[in-house]
């Protein structure tokens with residue numbers, strides 16, 4: 360059985376590509392055969408996050424236009440060898456692939472993989488429609504910010520109109536100290552507003568930046584809190600019930616120190 | 623000194639920005655989900671003015687209508703300043 364998951368958000372820059380890379384690596388670390396499809400045509404990024412940018416020969420548009428079979432365009436990961444990337448074109452635009460073409464491609468690929476993860480472009484135009492067309496499950500990524508939550512709500516509405524019923528939520532870049540001070544939407548607020556099942560609460564973490572620099576997703580770094588959150592998400596996708604990480608609480612003395620400028 | 627103590631122990635009386643964000647979101651999403659466009663709100667406003675003007679002299683430019691949520695229901699709130707009631711019936 361193959362599960363096709365689209366990672367989407369509405370708003371740009373909330374962490375779709377980061378999420379795709381981490382979930383992909385995490386599923387592959389558990390031994391699954393995983394294909395990642397980048398559909399953010401024109402703004403290719405997923406290759407960089409996985410450290411595969413120098414090994415690309417063909418792209419998604421070459422495949423959907425029939426120039427090469429998909430197997431020729433897949434790039435296999437060096438370290439996690441059950442992980443494959445189907446990169447998109449950097450020179451074409453979002454209209455280069457239509458929903459029917461992506462559905463057909465996923466149908467072809469299904470028998471070779473346990474998971475196909477599709478990284479969606481921002482927006483609700485054709486690129487979004489193409490990215491969700493084949494999905495069994497949509498994961499909506501948002502951030503604890505008013506505009507990102509509003510856009511997530513909009514995307515949830517669009518997914519409903521497209522008859523996608525299996526929708527999950529990941530809240531990315533949570534800053535525990537701001538939440539504790541009451542200066543950031545907390546999980547209870549977001550769950551109340553969006554009311555879809557949450558499968559991940561990812562902290563804002565410098566490791567995400569350094570791991571992106573190196574082309575090795577944070578989930579491979581054992582000291583990364585975001586990496587741990589992604590591991591838990593992968594477990595939940597695999598059907599395990601895992602409690603959410605407790606944010607490290609800022610104690611009285613930390614607060615006192617911060618107040619007197621010592622932190 | 624009092625300020626400092628309030629900061630250390632957390633000042634509960636002032637509304638936090640997270641709470642403000644939540645309340646603003648709840649209102650804006652009512653509009654988004656109902657997909658009531660500003661044009662439709664404008665039409666609705668004009669229709670309400672037309673109806674009420676039959677009975678009262680209202681301040682058209684001072685009128686405000688909006689969707690609001692109190693507790694867990696949604697209300698259409700109209701604020702219509704009245705200049706005077708018409709004396710004669712038509």
Ligand SMILES: Nc1ncnc2c1ncn2[C@@H]1O[C@H](COP(=O)(O)OP(=O)(O)O)[C@@H](O)[C@H]1O
Pocket residue numbers: 368370371372373374375376377378404531532533561562563564565567568571585
């Ligand atoms: N949990 C996180 N902590 C810190 N930085 C993050 C986190 N998630 C994403 N970022 C950063 O945010 C930026 C946007 O992320 P990206 O995955 O490219 O978003 P999208 O694909 O939705 O546009 C990147 O610079 C990324 O490194």
Ligand SMILES: [Mg+2]
Pocket residue numbers: 375376377399404479
């Ligand atoms: Mg992206």
